Amino acid sequence: QVQLVESGGGVVQPGRSLRLSCAASGFTFRNYGMNWVRQAPGKGLEWVAVISHDGSYKDYADSVKGRFSISRDNSMNTLSVQMTSLGADDTAVYYCAKDSDLVRGAPFDNWGQGILVTVSS
C-alpha cells in the first residue's frame, strides 16, 4: 500500500532554514506529481507547492514563493522542501500529498501523517 512518511520537522528560530523530506513507497514514485500542504494549528489546509512527476515543473503558493524550494529524487523515491527565512506564520503541520493521476489539478489521493514545524525563538 502507498506510504508517505515525512521527516525533518522540529523547532526552528525565526529567519532560519529547515528541510523537510517525504519518503514514498508502495507506488511508482516517478509517475506522479507530488505536493506539500500545510495546516497551521487550529486552522484549515493550505496548499504550499507542487512538483511534476519528472521534476520539470514546480509551483508555489504566493505565501512561500521565493522562500521555499521543492525538489524530488526519483532514484530514492524522496520528496523534499527547503524552507528559508521562516517566520511564525510558517508554523504548521506539513503534509506531503500524492497526485492521483497526471491530470493538471488532480486530487490528492494519499497523504503522509504530517510533520510539525514550529518557528519560535
Next chain:
Amino acid sequence: SFVLTQPPSVSVAPGKTARITCGGNNIGSKSVHWYQQKPGQAPVLVVYYDSDRPSGIPERFSGSNSGNTATLTVSRVEAGDEADYYCQVWDSSSDHRVFGGGTKLTVL
C-alpha cells in the same frame, strides 16, 4: 486567486442527511474534490471530480457541482462521520490548488 467559501459548521442528527456546501464564482465549471479530516489525522479523499468516490469510501458520501455551489452530501450520518470537511479545486488562472476554509460536521 480563486476563493472557496464553506460554512464553518454543520450539525445533523444520526441517520439524517448532512449537506456541506462549497461556494465559488462559477465553481460548476471546475472539478471539485472533498477531503475528510478527523482530529489528529491526515486528510482523506472522500469525493473527487465532483462526484466520484475512491474505493473504500461508503456510498453514503456523494457530491454534486453546479453554478456557484458544490455540495458534499452525507446520507444516513453516523457518529464516525464527525470530522472537518474541505473542498478543493484547481484554479487554472493561477495554476494553484485552492482549499475551502473547512466545515466541521457535528453529529448530534
